[in-house]
Amino acid sequence: MPKFNNNKLIARFQDFRQKIYNCFESCSDACMDLLDALAGNTGANSIAELSLNPLFPRSYNSIYKAIKASFNTTSQEANNEVEEEKEEPNNLIRVVSELIDQPQQRPFHLLALDTTPHPRPDARTLADRGYIYQPNTIIGNKPINIGHCYSILSILPEKQTGNAAPWSIPISGERVSLDKSGVEVGGEQISSLMCDSSLPWDEKLCILVADSAYSQRSFLFEQSKHKNLVVIARVRSNRxxxxxxxxxxxxxxxxxxxxxxxxxxxxxxxxxxEPDETTLTQQTTRCMSHFKHNPPCLASNVDEGN
Structure with missing residues (x-):
């Protein structure tokens, strides 16, 4: 077990919170309280319910003001980037990237890109709501739902130890509008990230792993313009x-x-x-190893009377 300096970790966390606080141009206190409430109550059914969290010592009106202030800050940064042609996509990404350690075992930064559905079938007045893909375990049902879809770009840092749990740190999240696809939004996220010279992975080798949806020729062509980016995507079975x-x-x-x-x-x-070379590997997951020594018990729930 690695030894941690608690005082150093606390000081680092306080510095991180202060940098997040400085990213908000208005209602900074309310925005930080909202982030604490979200972190402490992930099962809230409504925005107003977050005001009941002990970490949000304000009225419910402050929640809407904080959301509006943070949205206006992001929009203003985007407008300034277009007008002044800066290479700074978002200050929050820069703050998060400072906490990610540089890779030591592998000579590259590992990125992951995918879309995730957020069903909202009962929100009939929600803007820009449409059909989204959602897997369904019931045979015969179509894997669709109604709601929003979000494109998430994450970085996968190295494990500090072999038994440590893998981390996936989201650094960019954008909602996919009805007039765009997840591949298009993901391409914009990658381009915005790779063009920021202030990030620690600038001009360093980056590998992006993605699903088969990102193996399209248009996506691969756009990402080939970045000299330090390699895309590894699954290929569709009918390609x-x-x-x-x-x-x-x-x-x-x-x-x-x-x-x-x-x-x-x-x-x-x-x-x-005929393949030029064949390699055979064998791997046992932790779950299969557990069942090997502790086989599951199969119980029968049949009513003999029927």
Whole structure:
């Protein structure tokens, strides 16, 4: 177990809170109290319910003022960035990035990008509400719901020890509007992050991992403009590739040379060519190891009378 200096951690936390406090141009005290109430009451069913939290010693009117003040601060920073062409996307990202340790074992910063649904089926007056993707465990039901969708860009820092829990630190969160897709919003988040020269990962190798939705050609082309960014995305199971064409120098014909070789369809096994190299790995997760030594008990709940 690593030893921690409590006084040093407390001083670092106080410095972090002060920097967050300085990010708000108005109603800073109310904004900090709102953040404390959110951290201490994640199950609140309404905004007004947060005013009942002991960490928010104000009336419920101050909550709406704090939200309006923080929104105006973010909007004003965005407007200043457009007018003055600054490379500073958000002061909050810079404050959070200062607490992330530099990687020691791997020579790159690891980023993750994905969208998460926020169902609001009963909020009929909520603006910009639409159909969102949400997995459903019931067979036959469509995996959709009604609400908002958010694009979350996170950084995955290194583990300090082998048994330590992995951390995922969100550094950018944007709501996906109805006139945009999650891939488009995610591309804007990445571009805003990589163009900020004040962040600690500027000009350092960054690897972005994403789902198959981000393997689109348009997204990969835009991110290829960042010289220090490598994108690793899953490929859809129905994607079609083409091998490099075989060029025969002895048989020269007139016209345009051949651009594509043999067809490689991931959904058709007969189009697969022989692999150049095969690697087999075996891994046992902690959950499977637990069940191996402690098998689950299967209970029957059948009524014999029926």
């Amino acid at each position: 079609i590739f083409y091998q490099s064409p075989i060029i025969d120098e002895s048989n020269k014909k007139r016209g345009c040379p051949k651009k594509y070789g043999e067809r490689f369809n991931l959904a058709e096994v007969e189009t697969w060519h």
